[in-house]
Amino acid sequence: MPKPGKHINHKGRNRRFTNPEELEEERRKEEEAKRWRQKRGEVSSEEEEEEDDEASGGSDSEDESSDDEEGKKAKGVSNLIEIENPNRVQKKNKKLTTLTVDVPPEKPQLSRREREEIEKQRAQAHYQKLHAEGKTDQARADLARLAIIKQQREEAQKRREADKKAKEDAVKAKTAQTQKALGKK
Structure with missing residues (x-):
């Protein structure tokens, strides 16, 4: 056995669980704080959405949240000045009917080495063609x-x-x- 005080295992000790009364008391305090904030007009949009979801069951929350946004009190000068970020790119949904299938796919971009290799092959084929026709210096020398x-x-x-x-x-x-x-003839 290890010496006492060196390695302590806490697994066998008593555990403390919260009482249901304490949980109920916390929930009641949170509700009172929300009501107090609503009376003062300090409710954030996240808290409103949570309350709407709890109250309406979630299906009508979209309709109510759009109504609440219109009647919401704006903070600062945000209701006076409309600001639009020019760098923000909004996603535009494309319809399937507007997409064209007739467009051929683009050629993949080739690396420098691949381009040089293709160009070299083209030049070699061109030279062979001219050589066969006898238009190159080497072909003329061969023909001579x-x-x-x-x-x-x-x-x-x-x-x-x-x-x-x-x-x-x-x-x-x-x-x-x-x-x-021989005299034969």
Whole structure:
């Protein structure tokens, strides 16, 4: 067991409850204070609404509160000067019939990197299109190289054909000589 005085547990001690007579006395004093304030005209709007809710049952409180606001005595100069806050934005309720469904949704805002990436892809596609049409410097250089290669290949083909023809002629000439030497002809 702990030493006495070190750790005290209050759970087992007696508890004090308020008597119903004391509660009734407090409620009666509050009602008297409200009546006294009503006689002097110092009732706040919150207290009036509470009293109206208790008295009418709550359903007629909206009608009565609007009547009470008109007949209420204004404090200070608030009834003399109408002040409107220019910064206050009042919510305007929109009707469902006025809303248009035909409006296409706006494109989402892209970040700088995404915009640059899309622009880069567009530029690349544009360059490829121009390159295919032969309008870029690199395409012109490629076409010139291609023309040179084609010309070289044609010349090589002509040389090969000429060499082949020369070999055939040489073979014919040799066979003709051998035939002549043999005296067959």
